[in-house]
Amino acid sequence: MTGADVLVIGGGLHGCSAALHLALKGVAVTLVEKDYVGRHASGVNAGGVRRLGRALPEIPLSVASMELWRRIEELTDDDCGFESHGQIKIAESEEDLAKCRARRAAVMEAGFAHEEIIGQDELRALAPAVSDHCVGGLISRGDGAALPFRTVQAFRNKAARLGTRIIEGVAVRGVARSGGIWTATLADGRRLQAPVVVNSAGAWADRFAAAVGEPVPLEAVAPMLMITERRAPFLTPVVGAMSRTLSFKQFPNGTTLIGGGYLGRADPDRNVAAVDVRALAENARTVRDLFPVMRDAQIVRAWAGIEARTPDGLPVIGPSATEPGLLHSFGYSLHGFQLGPIVGSLLAELIVHGRTNLPIEPFSIARFAAGRPA
Amino acid sequence: MIELGQVAHLDASYDLVVIGAGPAGLACAAQASAGGARTLLVDENAAPGGQIYRSVGATPLRARRDILGADYWTGEELASSFAASGAAYLAGATVWQVSPEREIGLSKDGSARLIDARHVVMATGALERPFPIPGWTQPGVMTAGAAQILLKTAGATATGRVVLAGSGPLLWLIAAQSLAAGRSFSAILDTTPKANWTAALAHLPSFLASPYLAKGLKLLRRVRREIAVVSGVTALEAEGDGRLERVRYVAGGETRTIGADHLFLHQGVTPNVNMASAAGCELVWDDLQLCWRPKADAWGRTSVPGIAVAGDGAGIAGAEAAALRGSLAALDALDALGLLPGDEKTRRAAPLRKTLARYDRGRGFLDALYRPAKSFRTADGDTIACRCEEVTGGQIRAAVADLHVAGPNQLKSFLRCGMGPCQGRLCGLTVSETIADARGVSPADVGYYRLRSPVKPITLAEIATLDQTEADVKAVARG
Amino acid sequence: MFQRLPDIRGDALSFTIDGKAAQARAGETVASALLLAGVETCRTTPVSGAPRAPYCLMGVCFECLVTIDGRGNQQGCLVTVQDGMRVETQIGRGKRELGR
Numbered sequence: 044m045t046g047a048d049v050l051v052i053g054g055g056l057h058g059c060s061a062a063l064h065l066a067l068k069g070v071a072v073t074l075v076e077k078d079y080v081g082r083h084a085s086g087v088n089a090g091g092v093r094r095l096g097r098a099l100p101e102i103p104l105s106v107a108s109m110e111l112w113r114r115i116e117e118l119t120d121d122d123c124g125f126e127s128h129g130q131i132k133i134a135e136s137e138e139d140l141a142k143c144r145a146r147r148a149a150v151m152e153a154g155f156a157h158e159e160i161i162g163q164d165e166l167r168a169l170a171p172a173v174s175d176h177c178v179g180g181l182i183s184r185g186d187g188a189a190l191p192f193r194t195v196q197a198f199r200n201k202a203a204r205l206g207t208r209i210i211e212g213v214a215v216r217g218v219a220r221s222g223g224i225w226t227a228t229l230a231d232g233r234r235l236q237a238p239v240v241v242n243s244a245g246a247w248a249d250r251f252a253a254a255v256g257e258p259v260p261l262e263a264v265a266p267m268l269m270i271t272e273r274r275a276p277f278l279t280p281v282v283g284a285m286s287r288t289l290s291f292k293q294f295p296n297g298t299t300l301i302g303g304g305y306l307g308r309a310d311p312d313r314n315v316a317a318v319d320v321r322a323l324a325e326n327a328r329t330v331r332d333l334f335p336v337m338r339d340a341q342i343v344r345a346w347a348g349i350e351a352r353t354p355d356g357l358p359v360i361g362p363s364a365t366e367p368g369l370l371h372s373f374g375y376s377l378h379g380f381q382l383g384p385i386v387g388s389l390l391a392e393l394i395v396h397g398r399t400n401l402p403i404e405p406f407s408i409a410r411f412a413a414g415r416p417a
Numbered sequence: 418m419i420e421l422g423q424v425a426h427l428d429a430s431y432d433l434v435v436i437g438a439g440p441a442g443l444a445c446a447a448q449a450s451a452g453g454a455r456t457l458l459v460d461e462n463a464a465p466g467g468q469i470y471r472s473v474g475a476t477p478l479r480a481r482r483d484i485l486g487a488d489y490w491t492g493e494e495l496a497s498s499f500a501a502s503g504a505a506y507l508a509g510a511t512v513w514q515v516s517p518e519r520e521i522g523l524s525k526d527g528s529a530r531l532i533d534a535r536h537v538v539m540a541t542g543a544l545e546r547p548f549p550i551p552g553w554t555q556p557g558v559m560t561a562g563a564a565q566i567l568l569k570t571a572g573a574t575a576t577g578r579v580v581l582a583g584s585g586p587l588l589w590l591i592a593a594q595s596l597a598a599g600r601s602f603s604a605i606l607d608t609t610p611k612a613n614w615t616a617a618l619a620h621l622p623s624f625l626a627s628p629y630l631a632k633g634l635k636l637l638r639r640v641r642r643e644i645a646v647v648s649g650v651t652a653l654e655a656e657g658d659g660r661l662e663r664v665r666y667v668a669g670g671e672t673r674t675i676g677a678d679h680l681f682l683h684q685g686v687t688p689n690v691n692m693a694s695a696a697g698c699e700l701v702w703d704d705l706q707l708c709w710r711p712k713a714d715a716w717g718r719t720s721v722p723g724i725a726v727a728g729d730g731a732g733i734a735g736a737e738a739a740a741l742r743g744s745l746a747a748l749d750a751l752d753a754l755g756l757l758p759g760d761e762k763t764r765r766a767a768p769l770r771k772t773l774a775r776y777d778r779g780r781g782f783l784d785a786l787y788r789p790a791k792s793f794r795t796a797d798g799d800t801i802a803c804r805c806e807e808v809t810g811g812q813i814r815a816a817v818a819d820l821h822v823a824g825p826n827q828l829k830s831f832l833r834c835g836m837g838p839c840q841g842r843l844c845g846l847t848v849s850e851t852i853a854d855a856r857g858v859s860p861a862d863v864g865y866y867r868l869r870s871p872v873k874p875i876t877l878a879e880i881a882t883l884d885q886t887e888a889d890v891k892a893v894a895r896g
Numbered sequence: 897m898f899q900r901l902p903d904i905r906g907d908a909l910s911f912t913i914d915g916k917a918a919q920a921r922a923g924e925t926v927a928s929a930l931l932l933a934g935v936e937t938c939r940t941t942p943v944s945g946a947p948r949a950p951y952c953l954m955g956v957c958f959e960c961l962v963t964i965d966g967r968g969n970q971q972g973c974l975v976t977v978q979d980g981m982r983v984e985t986q987i988g989r990g991k992r993e994l995g996r
Contacts, residue, residue, distance in 0.1 A: 081827075196821070196831075211823075320514055320870060339967060342875050342877060344869070344871075345869055345870060461955055477900075478901075554946065563950065566928075566954060567898060571904075571924045573899060573904075575898050576899050577897060805958065
């Protein structure tokens with residue numbers, strides 16, 4: 044049996060970020076990942092580094108996380124492919140523009156000013172290939188995108204360089220606490236001990252939560268992405284739309300990435316996610332409508348990764364409500380990538396200093412406790 | 418056979434959809450249709466035959482039957498049996514999806530369609546094994562199979578100084594066919610490792626009893642009489658400045674260079690597994706044939722219910738065996754569809770299996786003898802592994818060493834390896850084997866590219882119109 | 897160079913390669929027709945600009961990508977050449993791009 048100060052279950056971005064920030068504070072961490080680091084949602088999402096359009100309770104974390112993204116190379120020794128060319132939600136009608144204005148007002152009310160309205164001229168200047176019917180939009184200029192798998196791997200490698208023990212290809216079968224110490228049993232029979240456990244097991248995290256008596260209504264979903272052949276450069280910001288689900292961007296190499304949260308079929312028991320092309324049809328129509336130049340672009344790949352979604356669409360972040368020495372970080376509901384750096388950091392603060400200045404109450408697992416409305 | 422001109426003419430569902438019109442697919446579709454299954458055969462090429470019998474009904478060499486040899490023309494019978502069947506046939510179409518639920522996505526002439534199948538037989542045939550040598554991406558270098566396709570489909574051959582390099586039965590067949598067409602080669606550079614003979618000898622007795630021996634010896638004699646053959650070639654390089662000019666090679670420890678206008682490369686064929694893999698069929702690493710193949714039983718049934726593989730796509734066994742395996746898959750499909758009484762399937766399969774066993778006998782010898790050297794299967798230094806994204810062997814090895822990249826899927830994020838238009842078809846084996854080599858493990862531990870639909874590129878507009886009703890499409894057309 | 901054998905017959909047809917007239921025989925693929933017309937390099941790569949020619953002729957390698965009747969990135973080896981077809985090579989980075 045081997046020990047560590049903290050055992051992290053799950054090697055997605057959140058697990059790796061927690062491990063890195065703990066290692067930076069000199070904590071001995073063991074991270075266990077059942078596949079390889081970044082195998083599912085963390086490695087195959089659209090890579091959006093976005094504050095734009097976030098649920099209001101997430102904005103303080105998202106804004107703080109953006110500060111870490113701006114110095115991501117300092118943090119991980121890798122640029123993670125992060126580029127900041129802004130994120131725009133396109134307005135296709137006057138109604139959409141009204142929604143933009145209402146949203147901006149709500150964000151301002153909450154004390155933040157990163158979301159701004161742009162008119163048709165500025166939209167066309169930023170995205171020259173946009174369809175004529177688009178009238179403006181909402182922009183967050185400092186937002187951008189990074190390369191997801193590369194990012195996870197960078198966090199993993201830096202954590203490993205700082206002494207984190209990383210076990211890949213072995214699942215944690217179960218955890219139990221006795222005498223103030225957690226014992227995790229691995230699929231290969233090994234047992235690991237640590238006083239603190241971080242549950243960042245993504246779509247599998249509910250199993251660990253349920254085992255300690257705090258079930259969470261987590262749904263495993265499989266958001267899909269498509270990637271096209273190279274096109275001449277025509278777009279630098281990441282774009283979405285006010286009234287449709289979309290995440291669309293062009294890489295510097297000319298390929299474009301189309302996402303937006305259309306769901307394939309997730310099968311967490313078999314560890315597979317399947318693409319559903321019918322569901323991608325609407326995604327393709329949105330891009331075709333907003334960027335007619337994409338009409339004959341060839342889709343060369345599509346894929347799906349398994350991700351966990353909560354009923355209220357907010358993640359579960361923070362201490363367990365039933366067990367001491369257990370912290371949760373999961374249920375990011377298709378938008379956890381940008382939050383990776385800051386949540387790892389605040390978990391490390393919670394573990395080492397017992398507190399964080401960031402407002403994490405809205406993400407407490409206690410909101411799912413029996414008798415409380417979800 | 419009922420030839421369909423466009424995807425709009427397809428039924429919404431079929432009892433059996435056969436993918437690929439080579440020997441396995443033709444035999445399977447003809448037999449299943451005769452057995453009462455509503456059958457569709459879909460193929461990428463314009464005419465039946467696959468690659469081995471490519472253009473067998475349409476080749477301009479019809480007046481010169483001697484050139485391609487008797488084996489080629491046996492394809493005529495398969496094609497005509499299929500033509501006489503009641504199966505539907507969609508040629509020149511791309512199948513870009515087969516889901517585990519057997520929903521099939523296909524396109525032809527820019528229109529896409531989704532149809533359902535109760536049973537699927539993938540007869541996707543073989544690919545030539547990648548042959549990553551320095552300079553192999555230059556114009557002037559192509560696969561020997563490509564040269565053969567030019568001969569079959571256009572009656573054309575290369576002129577000037579032509580070098581044929583590599584290993585395997587097809588290499589000698591192609592050489593013999595060129596000679597019959599009146600075109601010779603400057604040299605054949607045989608890369609068969611000499612040590613392979615030792616391993617092959619163990620399989621000699623069964624090979625002697627197989628149908629391959631007589632054919633093989635005849636071919637070899639003819640070719641060796643007329644073309645200079647350099648044996649024991651251990652290194653190859655295509656040199657030139659923007660186009661092939663010379664071939665440099667090492668044989669017997671000596672380096673030599675010959676001028677060349679064309680270099681044709683070949684080192685055997687491997688199963689085309691992309692579609693099966695994307696459908697969720699489990700793949701296994703075959704260490705004798707050095708390739709991935711779908712895990713399948715004696716009927717070709719894969720790990721996904723209702724999806725079978727037949728022919729070389731299920732494991733390399735040659736054209737004759739492919740047709741037999743296609744027939745076996747047809748029997749199994751008919752049985753599964755409830756169209757065969759009692760144990761009719763087993764009864765009818767028995768003579769097929771007997772013939773199949775004869776062809777299987779010689780295979781071990783050929784596999785052992787023509788097992789390509791690792792140095793020709795993996796990429797190193799500046800040699801390109803992924804042609805689409807121009808990723809070198811050296812970059813792959815560095816990613817393994819420096820970035821802890823453990824397999825081909827992780828590699829994509831760093832090097833875009835396998836993410837170009839060929840979707841990893843060509844480089845898949847090279848990349849798996851190169852990573853395995855760098856890590857000092859088996860390709861079985863490294864795995865293969867995880868593939869998902871679309872397994873062939875499809876336009877955004879094609880996907881966008883997929884689940885629309887006819888009324889929607891008309892509305893768009895009017896708008 | 898590639899040449900048809902002397903006794904090969906077939907219906908001749910005309911098409912264009914980058915606007916110049918060329919001949920082919922019915923049933924040939926676009927990739928074969930290019931090679932037989934002496935056009936070997938059909939594209940340059942988007943990564944380094946290196947010249948590429950058809951490599952496998954069986955739909956696997958995607959080296960023979962050309963623009964056919966205005967549609968870019970078509971696999972020349974899978975398309976049968978037609979009378980009057982307009983084939984454009986994809987030589988020069990950024991040639992086959994936006995707006996096509």
